[in-house]
Amino acid sequence: MSESGGAGPTDADAPRGKVRVFLVDDHHLFLSGVRAELGDAVEVVGDADEVGAAIELIGERVPDVVLVDVHMPDGGGQAVIEAIGRSHPQVRFLALSVSDAAEDVIGVIRAGARGYVTKTISGLELTDAVARVAGGDAVFSPRLAGFVLDAFAADPGAAGGAVPTFDPELDQLTPREREVLRLIARGYAYKEVARELSISVKTVESHVSAVLRKLQLSSRHQLTRWASERRLL
Amino acid sequence: MGGGVAGGLSARFGIDANLIRFAFVLVAIGAGTGLAAYVVAWLVVPAEGSTTSIGRRALKDRRTVALAFAFVTALVAVLLVFGALGLTFAANLVWPVSITLGGLVLVWRGSDDEERAHLSELMGRAPLIGSPERRTRRSTIGRVLVGAVLVVVGLGDLVASSHPLLNTIKAVLAANVVIVGFLVIFGPWWLRLARDLAVERRERVRNEERANMAATVHDSVLQTLALIQRAAGDHGEVTRLARAQERELRAWLFEGRAPGSFHRDVSTVSQAVTVIEGDVEASHRVAVDSVTVGDCELTTELRALLGAGREATVNAAKWSGASSVSLFVEVEPTQVSIFVRDRGVGFDPDAVDGDRQGIAESIRARMQRHGGRATIRSAPDQGTEVELVMPRTGAGRE
Numbered sequence: 001m002s003e004s005g006g007a008g009p010t011d012a013d014a015p016r017g018k019v020r021v022f023l024v025d026d027h028h029l030f031l032s033g034v035r036a037e038l039g040d041a042v043e044v045v046g047d048a049d050e051v052g053a054a055i056e057l058i059g060e061r062v063p064d065v066v067l068v069d070v071h072m073p074d075g076g077g078q079a080v081i082e083a084i085g086r087s088h089p090q091v092r093f094l095a096l097s098v099s100d101a102a103e104d105v106i107g108v109i110r111a112g113a114r115g116y117v118t119k120t121i122s123g124l125e126l127t128d129a130v131a132r133v134a135g136g137d138a139v140f141s142p143r144l145a146g147f148v149l150d151a152f153a154a155d156p157g158a159a160g161g162a163v164p165t166f167d168p169e170l171d172q173l174t175p176r177e178r179e180v181l182r183l184i185a186r187g188y189a190y191k192e193v194a195r196e197l198s199i200s201v202k203t204v205e206s207h208v209s210a211v212l213r214k215l216q217l218s219s220r221h222q223l224t225r226w227a228s229e230r231r232l233l
Numbered sequence: 234m235g236g237g238v239a240g241g242l243s244a245r246f247g248i249d250a251n252l253i254r255f256a257f258v259l260v261a262i263g264a265g266t267g268l269a270a271y272v273v274a275w276l277v278v279p280a281e282g283s284t285t286s287i288g289r290r291a292l293k294d295r296r297t298v299a300l301a302f303a304f305v306t307a308l309v310a311v312l313l314v315f316g317a318l319g320l321t322f323a324a325n326l327v328w329p330v331s332i333t334l335g336g337l338v339l340v341w342r343g344s345d346d347e348e349r350a351h352l353s354e355l356m357g358r359a360p361l362i363g364s365p366e367r368r369t370r371r372s373t374i375g376r377v378l379v380g381a382v383l384v385v386v387g388l389g390d391l392v393a394s395s396h397p398l399l400n401t402i403k404a405v406l407a408a409n410v411v412i413v414g415f416l417v418i419f420g421p422w423w424l425r426l427a428r429d430l431a432v433e434r435r436e437r438v439r440n441e442e443r444a445n446m447a448a449t450v451h452d453s454v455l456q457t458l459a460l461i462q463r464a465a466g467d468h469g470e471v472t473r474l475a476r477a478q479e480r481e482l483r484a485w486l487f488e489g490r491a492p493g494s495f496h497r498d499v500s501t502v503s504q505a506v507t508v509i510e511g512d513v514e515a516s517h518r519v520a521v522d523s524v525t526v527g528d529c530e531l532t533t534e535l536r537a538l539l540g541a542g543r544e545a546t547v548n549a550a551k552w553s554g555a556s557s558v559s560l561f562v563e564v565e566p567t568q569v570s571i572f573v574r575d576r577g578v579g580f581d582p583d584a585v586d587g588d589r590q591g592i593a594e595s596i597r598a599r600m601q602r603h604g605g606r607a608t609i610r611s612a613p614d615q616g617t618e619v620e621l622v623m624p625r626t627g628a629g630r631e
Contacts, residue, residue, distance in 0.1 A: 142522055
């Protein structure tokens with residue numbers, strides 16, 4: 001149990017104790033692999049290999065972070081995120097996907113995941129990503145940053161859709177956010193982004209969180225299209 | 234025509250429905266026996282899109298069978314009365330028609346027995362006629378007897394016909410009766426044969442697909458797994474193999490490109506980036522993480538840009554010592570930019586190591602020739618980033 005009671009819904013500091021992590025994946029080999037890789041860095045409070053059991057156990061144990069596989073029968077990670085998001089909004093999700101194709105990822109992000117990593121990630125990076133999500137930040141891979149730049153392309157005409165319902169607050173990226181995303185897409189770590197733009201890492205994190213929020217809430221049609229395609233599958 | 238027989242037959246045998254209709258009309262002109270054949274076919278052949286024939290459904294109800302018999306006996310009686318009244322044409326029709334109808338009612342009855350025997354196991358398929366092994370002996374004997382009678386009667390008619398005027402009509406009638414007789418005896422067998430052929434063909438197609446799939450998986454995935462086992466101690470090599478295989482499998486499963494036929498005729502920026510990623514990973518033991526934003530058709534300038542980008546990526550893979558290289562390509566309305574970044578050893582761009590400078594110059598010169606520019610940022614132990622920017626001439630302003 002984390003003494004900081006890290007289940008608080010605020011985006012304040014990361015819990016100082018070990019982050020309590022729950023794993024959801026229908027591939028047992030992968031489950032045990034992730035367990036081994038996370039090692040002592042976090043406290044794994046349980047795992048589940050199907051959507052139903054996952055929802056039940058997560059509700060019971062209320063972990064800080066749930067590592068959830070995107071592709072599973074019965075609705076996949078998205079179903080788990082949506083169900084828990086309603087009952088336990090303080091639980092944070094990091095999606096694991098075998099691929100980082102946009103169709104796979106946009107759906108879980110919009111369902112509420114704080115980020116995603118591919119299954120090829122190293123143990124160290126995974127631990128880092130878990131800590132970041134536990135702290136309320138977003139985890140953006142270069143490719144996800146690329147998708148967002150693509151989806152929020154500057155000229156809506158290129159999107160070719162009907163007249164977009166433009167909410168400048170949600171449907172557009174600020175030039176700064178765009179810069180941050182570009183650097184992430186170029187392979188820069190948050191720290192390197194901060195150095196490059198002469199801003200603090202905290203500022204980088206807040207930019208990325210803002211982008212994540214837009215990604216989740218924007219009604220830009222590229223995003224809704226991805227999301228709806230995902231739901232159809 | 235009426236029962237959807239032509240459609241059903243054409244769906245089964247792949248013959249044009251209109252041809253079948255035409256054939257039915259032709260036979261129908263042959264003094265009515267064609268009509269009988271049509272009715273029989275109607276009962277036996279499932280309509281297009283349906284899985285059970287009318288005959289099967291009708292025969293589940295014994296009343297229907299009884300009704301059919303009643304109808305046929307009534308017809309025989311009527312025709313006999315006509316004959317007695319001296320209506321010779323009608324009298325001539327008596328035996329062929331009544332025997333045809335009566336006989337064919339028996340046929341479906343025979344067919345019904347075996348169809349029922351098969352019903353449970355053939356559910357979901359569309360069996361026309363069951364296999365003879367399952368057919369009850371009684372129904373087979375009955376069927377053959379009826380057919381034989383029809384053939385004999387027809388042949389008898391053919392021989393007995395002597396009236397010159399009626400000869401033609403009688404001959405046609407008799408010939409039809411013979412045909413129907415053969416149909417009665419062999420029809421189910423022919424239909425079963427046709428069905429078996431169709432099933433076999435479907436099975437063969439499926440097997441071929443499976444064989445193709447197996448061959449493809451063998452040539453790609455299994456080979457790679459074997460290589461991975463042999464290279465188990467070599468982390469970099471295992472990663473390289475796994476990544477290359479993943480890319481190939483993905484292209485096959487989701488883009489329909491067969492493994493091995495990784496296409497070289499790239500026409501867009503994103504395709505070219507995929508090729509660079511694949512090639513560099515394959516020839517150097519380095520992971521290339523590529524991100525492409527936007528896309529457009531390749532022009533001469535953009536081909537030069539991507540050529541330079543490829544060179545920069547190869548350089549990073551060769552010299553940096555880093556295990557991965559980031560490749561970021563962004564297509565914007567007015568320009569396309571490429572960033573190649575590694576976290577490797579880096580170098581001091583001013584204190585030139587001749588070899589590397591040469592490469593850098595070749596990248597720079599290439600970009601400048603086409604109106605673009607190249608910027609190289611590097612410092613010892615800081616990694617290297619190569620920035621390549623090429624303006625889009627004309628094409629960008631739609």
